[in-house]
Amino acid sequence: MKQSKIKLIGTAAIYLILMLGIAWFSAMKNEESIKDKSKIAFLTAIKQEKELFIPQVIINFNPSSTNRISVEEKIDWSAQFYLAMEDSCRHRFDSIFREEMKKQGLNLNTSICYTHNGKTISTMKKNADGGIKIIHEKTYRKNNKKENDITLRAYVYLPLYVLVGQPALYTMILFTLLAVAMYIYTRNREKKQITTTSSPLEAATRTTDNARWIIISKEVWWDEKNHIIKIE
Structure with a gap:
């Protein structure tokens, strides 16, 4: 989750610098x-x-x-x-x-x-x-x-x-629309991946003794209570 936020902040910063560069050069x-x-x-x-x-x-x-x-x-x-x-x-x-x-x-x-x-x-x-x-x-x-x-x-x-200037404004609007479209596409793709993974998670979530196991992938399990990773 942290990596995702860092990537988002980094992308937003690069986009902002790009827009400011276009505006400054055009001005x-x-x-x-x-x-x-x-x-x-x-x-x-x-x-x-x-x-x-x-x-x-x-x-x-x-x-x-x-x-x-x-x-x-x-x-x-x-x-x-x-x-x-x-x-x-x-x-x-x-x-x-x-x-x-x-x-x-x-x-x-x-x-x-x-x-x-x-x-x-x-x-x-x-x-x-x-x-x-x-x-x-x-x-x-x-x-x-x-x-x-x-x-x-x-x-x-x-x-x-x-x-x-109008050309620079149109370019900035185009880049903004592309950035929004890419963000929506990425978010929808991540949601689909989470949904696909969550079906076996719900079925395969185990409680053994005091552990609560959650499937991360086919071979990797995570105990969210005791913070233990198990590889099968």
Whole structure:
């Protein structure tokens, strides 16, 4: 009986390790893929919002300025500043980002954070989904003062079932069904063996003097009272 329990515990431990290994490997692979795809969606959304809502840019550049920030960076900073004035909560950008995510095959919840002059505005809901968060960030500068920087962050929420992935889940379910089927088959087989052995046991259980003999096999008897084995 002890050996049977040890085997069962050992099998369960091996099965658990196998399932955790499958889940971990799948999660690492999926997270990396989702990071890459969501980064493409984030950068594409930034470009698309700028093209849609800022059709024209007029530059007044002072070549003698000591400010070493490039013209391109200043244009990008001005664009983000203007877009934030037009849509202070950044819901518009969040919508564009989510659409770009869907184009990448990712139907996931997202949120946007916009930080400027120490103030942060976020589209994040209070009851935001749990699980893993992937964060993409881009900072825009107009000068060397960090308080003037504009930081745009995109959050992607990954529930665990998405992180593990459907193929891995199906594999785990299949292994579980096979394990349950094997366990039921083994238990039924053991019960049949016990039933086959118990017929002669009941008929051949003896009481001689103070001994109570039980047949273990054709040649082996067990005295359960005095703990004696007899071989015939």
